[in-house]
Amino acid sequence: MATPEFWFVLVTVLFVGYFVLEGFDFGVGMIMPMLGRGPTAEITEKRRRVVLNTIGPVWDGNEVWLITAGGVLFAAFPEWYATLFSGFYLPLLLILVALILRICAIEYRGKIDDPVWRRRCDLGIGIGSWVPAVLWGVAFANIVRGVAVDENKKIVSGLLDLLNPYALLGGATTALLFLFHGAVFVALKTSGDVHRDAAALAGRLALPATAATGAFALWTQLAYGKDWTWWLVGVAVAALLAAVVAAHAGRDGWAFLGTTVTIAGAVVLLFASLFPAVLPSTLDPAWSLTVENASSSEYTLRVMGWATVIVAPVVLGYQAWTYWVFRRRLSVADIPKSIGLAR
Template sequence: MGLQELWFILIAVLFIGYFVLEGFDFGVGMLMPVLARGKKGSASPDTRRRAVLNTIGPVWDGNEVWLITGGGALFAAFPDWYATLFSGFYLPLLLILVALIVRICAIEYRGKIDDPRWRARCDVGIAIGSWVPAVLWGVAFANIVRGVAIDENKKVVSGFFDLLNPYALLGGATTAIVFALHGAVFIALKTTGEVREDAVKLASRLSIPAVVVAGSFVLWTQLAHGKGWTWILVAAAAASLIGVVALTSVEREGWAFVLTTVAVIGAVGLLFGSLYPYLMPSTIDDAYSLTVTNASSSPYTLKVMTWAAAFMLPVVLAYQAWTYWVFRQRISTAHIPPSIGLPLKSR
């Protein structure tokens, strides 16, 4: 295996890490409005929302570092891939970026002003900033695997609506429902009391549709683009989601979270495994396709990057693991203090 193949694998690992970690972040934001509604006599909707949001409070911004690192590695290791991808997918990637910015601002500023209308607007921003990337990431990666119209100048000549084909839309539905399930299980794992009970029930309801939707997508991917060995990833993703159905029904959210993680790893690994040795197949002419050999940086650049990754990656992994260990305790509505934001009039 050469450095080009190594960096293709490393980029796949970075995006797998991003979708595993940011996947449950998206799920938490997607499900906040649902889990805000409790039984009569339970905590207030705002308290429940804050409890749900606090499950990712210490880690969500660190999880986004995986995307930044993945994008940087893509730019440095395969500059032609980066240029073609970001120019050809400009609109969906711009929508993802705007949604992430809205989400960041909503999370950071939600508690700054003690006003129900302000918090309601921030909650809308969190929901939009979670749903839009959850869908569009699936659409984008499905199109990368399926192939787009790339001409001899390495330029994508198809339009935005060409990306909205049935396979890509199914990919978007898959990432959305799997992230929602991943988030529901994570909330159940990180909370106690009434929020945990409702999260477990919600995860149980989401698990069967997730099996159907995600199972259809991974099977389509395998039959249309997969290789012999990627059947292993298909089986791992499918078996994991089926296991989640059983585990959520008996409230074993710890093992259910392990299996949703395996399902995400299997599905994203299937996409990258089906893609190799291509980076972006061309539907115009196979000669115009980007591959790990014709779109990579120089051997010297890849060598320097490899040494830098060898030193820095363990440090980043150790720090993030330490963060999750420090903030491992469960949260309940009883832990949520009164709002301390300033009144709206004082602003």
């Protein structure tokens, strides 16, 4: 537990957990307007509440994975953390602002019983879901591709350098994959009309999500991958195709498992393609940050290891228990009438 390689693997695991769990959170926020349409204002509001309630008990717990990943990155790889957050300041700030907007919109949506207020909150949920879904793909694609890191471990490239074709494809891939992941999750967690519409939406999203994911995985492998990472490409694409087939057959649980494996495989592919670097330099390979020159001392890593052994099982157990408690499917019939709509 005191080796930089162990902590690199742990960072990978934390981001796998974050993108799998927050991935369907983002997807639900993005598709809520699509699934929240009804013949009357009352039905529309109830459908939107059903969609939002699928993530209601878990979305804030899912965000803990990002906080933990950032904390581990800061403690285990301070050079990586400092260089990354200074050079990617604007996109990471936009992600943070979007996440704050989404948090406020979800928490305060039901505090004022007014249709205009709820529409504004729904807009905040949408923006707070779309922006991170796209920018996370752009950011991680640039990390794998490499940026202009100089001999002082500073990123000297500008914002426009981050908007290259590979990164833009990465952003489109994460957005489409999270949309599909979210639609499958809503289908898994609901019944009735909302379930039917979510399953139909998942079917429409299957082709663009598969095309973008396949193209991005293949580009990553050919340009930055290693000989042994081809199997990760195969796992990710095969799992996504299995999810498409399962969703078409109405096997919601298997479809969700497929999208989960796809996202996990894609994240592992990115980190595996990156290793042993953590932030490649496009100016000079000798200036790249690696797991060795960017890590903390052995003593720091050892202390962090013991803390992880003690705390991690408790956190994982609590989150698993939360998902078990709120495992039941939801429908419009479970949503009480709003006071404002009853007037």
